Amino acid sequence: MIRFVDVHKSYRVDGKDIPALHPFSLDISDGEVFGIIGHSGAGKSTLIRLINLLERPSGGRILLGDTELTALSEASLREQRRHIGMIFQHFNLLASQTVADNVAFPLRLAGAREPATIRARVDELLARVGLTEHADKYPSQLSGGQKQRVGIARALANRPSILLCDEATSALDPQTTASVLELLAEINRELKLTIVLITHEMDVVRRVCDRVAVLDAGRIVEHGAVADVFLHPQHATTRRFVNEALPEEVAGEQSLYQHVPGRILRLSFRGEATWSPTLGRVTRETGVDFNILAGRVDRIKDLPYGQLTLAMHGSGVDAALQALRQAGIEVEELAR
Numbered sequence: 001m002i003r004f005v006d007v008h009k010s011y012r013v014d015g016k017d018i019p020a021l022h023p024f025s026l027d028i029s030d031g032e033v034f035g036i037i038g039h040s041g042a043g044k045s046t047l048i049r050l051i052n053l054l055e056r057p058s059g060g061r062i063l064l065g066d067t068e069l070t071a072l073s074e075a076s077l078r079e080q081r082r083h084i085g086m087i088f089q090h091f092n093l094l095a096s097q098t099v100a101d102n103v104a105f106p107l108r109l110a111g112a113r114e115p116a117t118i119r120a121r122v123d124e125l126l127a128r129v130g131l132t133e134h135a136d137k138y139p140s141q142l143s144g145g146q147k148q149r150v151g152i153a154r155a156l157a158n159r160p161s162i163l164l165c166d167e168a169t170s171a172l173d174p175q176t177t178a179s180v181l182e183l184l185a186e187i188n189r190e191l192k193l194t195i196v197l198i199t200h201e202m203d204v205v206r207r208v209c210d211r212v213a214v215l216d217a218g219r220i221v222e223h224g225a226v227a228d229v230f231l232h233p234q235h236a237t238t239r240r241f242v243n244e245a246l247p248e249e250v251a252g253e254q255s256l257y258q259h260v261p262g263r264i265l266r267l268s269f270r271g272e273a274t275w276s277p278t279l280g281r282v283t284r285e286t287g288v289d290f291n292i293l294a295g296r297v298d299r300i301k302d303l304p305y306g307q308l309t310l311a312m313h314g315s316g317v318d319a320a321l322q323a324l325r326q327a328g329i330e331v332e333e334l335a336r
């Protein structure tokens, strides 16, 4: 468990303390993928760098399990940091060293000396990230996605229990982003390590995170399970992020439907409800008619979900909405 207790952080600029993170408390559970999303300047990098005390908090306590990081000596803190790996937006690889040597670097730093032992561990790590063939290349000979895979192998070298990802896919194209996120999800599943990632893209959160915190101007304005936050965003900032990840019709842009007759509804299906023919059954039973204005069926991590925007007609609409809700479908009325 990573635990923040009444933590806050200010930076001293021109003799004045400027708050970057207002006081907050937050728990991140072992083995989860936790996303922190926010616009530029919201405080994401500050927050993630507090976890390994690359930034020291101005107040409050940070704990890893039972260990209070904020109370440790420099030597003990160095030891604790071995349990925390980190990957970066711009990879931060050593340009003059081969892929294998980049991955070996933290092993040597931690005291490994035996070449055969180092080589065996590097081979294992490169196999995990799919770069066995590239061991003797230099970073300049790799694509962005391959560089980030080297970064991941390097971060895993000393078997950390926490992996911090600082905008790890922001410099990558969508397809490469998807494959790096898939690798992170696999690592989380198989090695059971906790992943904390910061991003400004809701789609990254949707694909890999279990829970998310939304940061806005140094405050956590919303946090919870990704499915809850994604399907029912409460705060204006969260809504903007979610809507960026959706076609505007599904996002429920009300102006789009001003001239559409009927009651405009958005239905959200989660899990098994996504696959059952509830809408057909309910409309038949209540005698209502509907037309589909927009829709999307996708996944939030491993959870299938669907969102449909409909116009519904007929005297049985209220009964239909009640039956849909009873069947576990979430219904919002956008306009009537």
Ligand SMILES: Nc1ncnc2c1ncn2[C@@H]1O[C@H](COP(=O)(O)OP(=O)(O)OP(=O)(O)O)[C@@H](O)[C@H]1O
Residues within 6 Å of the ligand: 011, 012, 013, 019, 020, 038, 039, 040, 041, 042, 043, 044, 045, 046, 047
């Ligand atoms: N070393 C520093 N000295 C002074 N101010 C800083 C320092 N680092 C960050 N800040 C300020 O703290 C606030 C939060 O910055 P932070 O980098 O944590 O945000 P962010 O959400 O990660 O932004 P970005 O996505 O642009 O990296 C900003 O106003 C920033 O200018």
